Amino acid sequence: MAIPTGINSASCVVLPGVHGFNLPFLIVLLISVVIGFLMVIVFRYTSDQKAIHKVKDQLKAHLLAVRLFQDQLPVVLKSYGRILRCTGRYLLLAFRPLLFVIIPMIVLIVQLDRYLGFAAVNSGQAFLVKAQASGVDALNDISLLLPPGMRTTAPAVHAPASHEVIWRVVADDGGAYDINVDIAGQKLAKTVVVSSGLARISPVRLREHFWQRMLESGESALPSNSPIESVEVSYPLRDISFLGYEWNWIWLFFVLSLAAGFAFKTVLGIEI
């Protein structure tokens, strides 16, 4: 495949689709199993296993009490109160391991989300590029510069209420492109990935908004003196087929990593 001019190859890894395999699913499955395993290990060593075991036993006891003494309403009510108390204590005990894993997990999930959260646009498929300015005055000065192989299919739409200019664009060939938003001579690049495979995708390039940039954008910040606040590409959300349903990867990861975690905790005898 010829690499068109303007392609940013450094920040973009494109994994081609493998015929007959649901690659995103396999990746989610693999990561879920590994993470499920690692998490139960981390849980084992960062939690108070004895206390968790005890509070879970207490929970079960109070549940059984509701059943055993069901004819005695005061006992049922008291048991229900104790169930709530034990649940609170259990959540508190589970919170400590959460502190240990929360940051690495967020980093991991953010990185995975770059690959699995959105699908790249296909060649020939129209997509929107949206530039948001900090004020309405700048809107008339904004233009879009496209690399060869890309073209707009409609005039730019100005939305003064939201300080936005929107273009509809089509790429003729696959690849990773740098498009530029020009405002008063200042050129602000944004990567666009056109592919049918699995690619690292950054849907938005932002000015400031540190946390949002960390979590949503895979690109460097826009210059702080720029009147443009963000440049966004409307990638479609990726759905992964599993058991006859279309899943968002995070839900699939949730289910599979839990299943893996439950399996490993049973095998390893870890109290969760």
Place this chain on the structure above:
Amino acid sequence: MRVLSNNEAVTSERRQRAFVLLAIAGLVLLWPLRSEAYAGPGAGFAVLSSFWTLFVAFLYSAYAFITWPARHLLRFARRRHAYRNAAIQRAVILGFDGMDPELADRFIGEGKLPNLAKLRQQGTFRKLRTTYPAISPVAWSTFMTGVNPGKHNIYDFLGCDRNNYLPFLSSAEIRGPKRTLKLGKYTIPLGKPCIKGMRRGIPFWHWLGKAGIFCSVIRVPVTFPPEKFPGVLLSGMCVPDLKGSQGTFCLCTTVKTDDKFREGGVRVPIERNGSALHSYIPGPEDPLAADSGRELRAAFEIRPNGNSARITADGESFTLKVGDYSEWVPVKFKAGLGFSARGICRFYLKQLSPEVEVYVTPVNIDPARPDLPISHPVTYSIYLSKLFGPYATLGLAEDTWALNEEVLDDNAFLAQCYGNHDDRERMLFDALEKTRQGLCACVFDTTDRVQHMFWRYLDEDHPAARNVARDQRPNVIEDLYRRMDDLIGRVMKQIDNRTLLMVISDHGFKSFARCVNLNAWLHQNGYLALKSGKTESGDWFDDVDWSRTRAYTMGLNGLYLNMKGRERQGIVAPGTEAESLKQELRNKLDGLVDPASGRIGITGVFDCDTTYAGPYVENAPDLIVGYGEGFRASWDSVMGKVTSQIFEDNLKAWSGDHCVDPRLVPGVLFSNFKIADEKPAIVDVAPTILKLFGLPLPGHLDGKAWAVATEPVG
């Protein structure tokens, strides 16, 4: 500028780190975005489990709420008499197995039992007549059914199989599953073991339950297997261990010896393997190799380290110091093909030098995952286990054999007893909380076991304590009574003035200083014959010539005639011959004198035909022997052994007993209500409770309801 010390710097750094972590966690939790909303399986587990718990609780509660009016109506329609005629709202029965009225009276008089004193002063204190014989399974069966043994079929711990002169457990029969599948070398059980309760009669809590009166029954003897009734019940005395025995401890030792324990325990070798030592716990028979007698084993490892050792059993490791007990440890006996038996036991590190010795309690049925039903409903034992942790489920949970065989010392035995007792107390107070109306009955065995084993220190001149100076003797029994009194005090604080509190015991206690081998007496007096050339027999009548034997004894108080048509090799004709033989034996045995002390060894011999009445009298022995104070059946005689000596000293720690003339060992009856009857009996408890709850008395009951003034005092 002040320079931070190292500690301050570290603390400050920790604080900063904690602050950053908390801040991040807070940010993430307060502003969750799509991708970080799920922070891995750890959070997922917590959320899912909590949700699931609350969901199930909600379902349970919703079910309870929604169906409550319907159930209430149904109860009202079916049992509209519940509480309508009741003189009390709640009855709390504390059973202190073996609490002796004379000792209680003495300690009350000395001001040591303030709560019992209060009950005596403001309510009732009486001697409670016991059963014939005065043995716990017999007396407690009478307590719960309100009938004599002829109607409940329990005459001793052991019954006698007349076909082979061998003993069987009188309370329950456990057999393998009815159907099996033969698969090569394996015999796969299809179904659960068959457990048949041998006690007959209907416990009074069944009548109460049917009438809509809720009952919590904890560890009353002879309630295994648990019977269905509207209430909760945890079985007590007679629940077997995982081996199916009434308690088989295990002493793992590096000492090489062929000696075997007389009963109640086994020695298991410890093998050295480098720095580690290996041994095993003997378990039940392999269910897949039926009839082979092959036992399953659970291996464990010991790694000594100074004055302690690391023990690893079934993947669980713990460290024990010499003289310490472990918590309850789960053990698994694997049989193959995925079959296994699970139990719990406690380890006691006896010594590490010069030899290594580890005592392991009998393997109890795990209450959280019972292989046999030990409660009704089954979930009740699970509930208690989840609430309080694992607990002893074996009927005779206090290992008296281990102390008798000097495997445990006094302190180790007491620690075991009071550990079990504390568990029982927790169960009692939970039952009190859950049973605001109805019956709450709980039996404590500690009183019985401790008196059995420590009476030697109370006796002036007990053979088993002659080597202990009088001033060195611990006040174990006085301490026991104080503890029980304290428990009663705490229970009294939990009850209101519409609650009847009854403290009862099934029998009292006496010293057991001299053993009587009745089989030896029968042999020497021509009633029991040995095979030619033999002067003694083995256990269970080995070498007894049945063709010339007219009478024999087995168990604690029963004497049997070798009756034609009943015993397999019987020679005594029923009718006149049997009657005259019984009379002859009674005449000779009643008043039998111990030549060494000049004291009377037997103070009464009772004919079962006149003592009992009911459909099961035929299963009773022919005579009940009532031993005099200080005497009891010898250890050998109980096991069907004929020795050359009739009387001998009892040198065992088991030094107090109640298997004597029942007239000598009444139990106690304390109550917070005034009871008018002067001579109450244990058989009267059931009708009294039924009457107090306003229920009609079933016609077959032998007991009489007491006149109770239902205005509590104090």
